[in-house]
Amino acid sequence: MRSEPVVRIRGLVKRYGSKTAVDGLDLDIAQGEVTAVLGPNGAGKTTTVEICEGYRRADAGTVRVLGLDPVADAPRLRSRVGVMLQSGGVYSGARAEEMLRHMAKLHAHPLDVDELIERLGLESCGRTAYRRLSGGQQQRLALAMAVVGRPELVFLDEPTAGLDPQARRATWELVRELRADGVSTILTTHFMDEAEQLADDVAILDAGKVIARGTPEELCRGGAENTLRFTGRPGLDVNSLLKALPDGTEAAEPTPGTYRIAGRVDPLLLATVTSWCAQHGVMPEGISVERHTLEDVFLELTGKELRR
Amino acid sequence: MSAGTYTPKPGAAPLGRMIAAQTAFETRMLLRNGEQLLLTVVIPSLILVLFSTVDIIDTGAGEPVDFLAPGVLALAVMSTAFTGQAIATGFERRYGVLKRLGASPLPRWALMSAKTLSVLVTELIQIALLTAIALSLGWSPKGDPFSVLLLLALGTAAFSGLGLLMAGTLRAEATLAAANLVFLLLLVGGGVMVPLEKFPDGVESALALLPISALSEGLREVLSEGAALPWRELGILAVWAVLGLGAAGRFFRWE
Numbered sequence: 001m002r003s004e005p006v007v008r009i010r011g012l013v014k015r016y017g018s019k020t021a022v023d024g025l026d027l028d029i030a031q032g033e034v035t036a037v038l039g040p041n042g043a044g045k046t047t048t049v050e051i052c053e054g055y056r057r058a059d060a061g062t063v064r065v066l067g068l069d070p071v072a073d074a075p076r077l078r079s080r081v082g083v084m085l086q087s088g089g090v091y092s093g094a095r096a097e098e099m100l101r102h103m104a105k106l107h108a109h110p111l112d113v114d115e116l117i118e119r120l121g122l123e124s125c126g127r128t129a130y131r132r133l134s135g136g137q138q139q140r141l142a143l144a145m146a147v148v149g150r151p152e153l154v155f156l157d158e159p160t161a162g163l164d165p166q167a168r169r170a171t172w173e174l175v176r177e178l179r180a181d182g183v184s185t186i187l188t189t190h191f192m193d194e195a196e197q198l199a200d201d202v203a204i205l206d207a208g209k210v211i212a213r214g215t216p217e218e219l220c221r222g223g224a225e226n227t228l229r230f231t232g233r234p235g236l237d238v239n240s241l242l243k244a245l246p247d248g249t250e251a252a253e254p255t256p257g258t259y260r261i262a263g264r265v266d267p268l269l270l271a272t273v274t275s276w277c278a279q280h281g282v283m284p285e286g287i288s289v290e291r292h293t294l295e296d297v298f299l300e301l302t303g304k305e306l307r308r
Numbered sequence: 309m310s311a312g313t314y315t316p317k318p319g320a321a322p323l324g325r326m327i328a329a330q331t332a333f334e335t336r337m338l339l340r341n342g343e344q345l346l347l348t349v350v351i352p353s354l355i356l357v358l359f360s361t362v363d364i365i366d367t368g369a370g371e372p373v374d375f376l377a378p379g380v381l382a383l384a385v386m387s388t389a390f391t392g393q394a395i396a397t398g399f400e401r402r403y404g405v406l407k408r409l410g411a412s413p414l415p416r417w418a419l420m421s422a423k424t425l426s427v428l429v430t431e432l433i434q435i436a437l438l439t440a441i442a443l444s445l446g447w448s449p450k451g452d453p454f455s456v457l458l459l460l461a462l463g464t465a466a467f468s469g470l471g472l473l474m475a476g477t478l479r480a481e482a483t484l485a486a487a488n489l490v491f492l493l494l495l496v497g498g499g500v501m502v503p504l505e506k507f508p509d510g511v512e513s514a515l516a517l518l519p520i521s522a523l524s525e526g527l528r529e530v531l532s533e534g535a536a537l538p539w540r541e542l543g544i545l546a547v548w549a550v551l552g553l554g555a556a557g558r559f560f561r562w563e
Contacts, residue, residue: 088404106318
């Protein structure tokens with residue numbers, strides 16, 4: 001049995017002046033899962049999340065968070081939802097530990113602050129004023145502030161932007177523990193590996209709409225073309241190879257002696273390539289089939305040109 | 309951490325506890341800030357000591373300290389409720405603190421109550437300190453404590469409204485500059501250390517309508533002359549309080 005979605009969005013529209021940031025977006029987010037919201041800059045990720053957090057009002061459509069209206073029912077929602085802003089949110093003169101302790105005091109059953117500080121490796125920052133913390137330390141403090149009240153649902157807006165690999169891993173580990181303990185997490189990110197590592201469910205946004213949806217595996221499998229590579233004698237007749245392959249397949253020799261075949265790489269195609277090699281007396285070395293990453297899928301769906 | 313550590317168990321702390329925690333936190337932030345302490349404690353104390361003991365400005369007949377002490381108390385209220393609060397809140401808005409707290413269990417009205425309580429706590433410390441200094445300089449206050457409290461409360465309301473209006477509408481840097489400039493101008497032209505009679509008649513009657521003048525003159529009437537409730541000054545402060553708080557409530561932007 002699937003429980004009610006923690007977030008339910010129908011026909012959401014948000015405009016800023018003449019610009020439409022969110023354009024009829026529908027999205028259900030399942031309870032207890034980690035959902036990654038991806039999209040190029042300006043796709044409407046932060047606007048959507050901020051509407052769910054009650055910071056902005058929708059121009060049209062309905063949004064329900066834990067079954068409640070994020071604006072009208074804000075007083076009842078605020079203790080149940082943890083929020084990590086993209087930046088800021090802390091008094092510039094406050095020390096990390098003191099700020100976290102203060103947030104804990106606003107909740108009825110907060111986490112143990114000392115353990116949380118240790119968990120996120122913030123012990124050394126306890127006495128340091130917020131404005132003197134590194135970007136990564138500020139991020140981790142914001143994350144700690146989002147979870148200290150033991151919420152049912154947390155919104156993490158680019159939680160690992162600017163983190164070093166160790167801090168990134170600590171953050172990922174914490175998100176996994178949240179999931180294991182039944183907390184629902186919605187995170188926006190620009191890191192595709194982060195979504196692949198963490199997310200049970202991915203929603204790709206572009207131009208204010210959801211353009212793809214599924215588990216990372218589903219998204220990588222569906223639609224995207226894979227690549228077969230091998231090395232051999234330089235100067236093989238690529239056109240002859242291409243004739244043996246199904247229509248729509250590409251074959252090229254990007255650097256002398258390395259061959260790249262792009263298309264729907266299935267067992268039949270692999271057999272065709274190796275038998276062509278056998279006919280031409282070529283030993284295909286280092287043969288590999290590359291599975292497409294979420295990043296490939298993302299770029300395929302949203303285009304490679306720079307967004308403004 | 310062991311399994312189950314993060315198992316959801318949400319809930320807001322009781323309102324009274326949240327407000328008390330927020331008040332203590334805001335007060336600690338304020339007292340830690342060096343520039344704020346300069347405005348709220350150092351400058352009023354220096355004015356009191358310097359001009360009471362060294363005959364630089366003509367404070368009229370009587371002991372200088374009897375003239376200066378009420379003015380400096382008014383200055384203390386302005387420095388905390390207006391200047392300090394405007395600057396601190398302006399930067400809290402700029403750094404997303406107000407936004408983040410908006411997503412915490414603390415309701416907005418409770419945050420504003422905590423800010424007011426924090427201002428009152430700070431004023432209490434200032435008034436205790438400045439009164440002690442003034443008494444040691446030979447100040448002999450007269451008058452009715454109730455009138456003094458009423459003047460201080462209405463003055464705090466008036467200055468808070470104006471400070472929050474500035475913090476909630478201007479950029480933080482603009483608030484910083486403007487709040488300091490207003491502090492300086494009102495320090496000179498608000499009857500704090502220069503008697504209003506020293507100004508030309510037309511200017512004097514205009515200056516008398518300022519909240520700082522109403523507060524310093526009102527306190528002076530009570531504390532130096534033992535007057536009963538100074539209705540005119542209370543009225544001026546009440547009008548400023550209504551206008552300031554009303555406009556702040558209407559125009560304050562949280563982000």
